[in-house]
Structure formats: C-alpha cells, structure tokens
Amino acid sequence: MTNTFNPAVAATAFGGQSRNISSNKKDEVASLRKSCQDFEAIMLKSLLKEMRSTVPRDGLLDQGNDQEMFRDLMDQEVATQIARSQGIGIADSLFRQLSKNLKSARGD
Secondary structure (H helix, E strand, O other): OOOOOOHHHHHHHOOOOOOOOOOOHHHHHHHHHHHHHHHHHHHHHHHHHHHHHOOOOOOOOOOOHHHHHHHHHHHHHHHHHHHHOOOOOHHHHHHHHHHHHHHHHHOO
16 A cells, blocks of 8 residues: 655645646646745845844833834734735745745646
C-alpha cells in the first residue's frame, strides 16, 4: 500500500471543504499572487514594528495596552494595503520565482 497525499482529503479531514485544488490555471495564479502579497505584508508588518520600536516614547501620554493593540492593528492594515497596491517588490520577486515552479509542475 502506498501513501499518497490528497489535498482534498486532507482539507476535509481538518474541517475544510473538499474542492478541486488545481481546477483552473487562473485560480492557481491568483492564489499564488495573493500568497506572495500576504508574505510581503507579513514582512512589511515586521518592518513597521521594528521601525516603531526605534522611536522614543515620551511621557506625555499614557501608553496602555489598548494603544499598543491599536498600533499593531494599524501596522497590519498599513502593511496589507502597501502589499496589495504597489508593494516594495518582495511579492513580485517571489511570484516570478514560484510561478516557474507552478509551470513546471503542470508540465507547461
């Protein structure tokens, strides 16, 4: 008996809906592009968080947990919007590299 991985079965086993993973070339390309943009957003959020940590905090306003949470959510949204619009090039480079693998896996 050989063990083969079936993504549709795995998705169903973990509570997801069964669907045809590679049903359409357009869907694969769009999914890859979105994944690359999501990765760029994670990198940008990390960059924004580190940049913010270098700014000295003055004692004029109380820095509570609510402000920290707001800043974190704001950084996430700003990073996502940057990645979805023009980005800084990480998503484009990653997409170019990974789309080669997508083509070779399909046999194009």
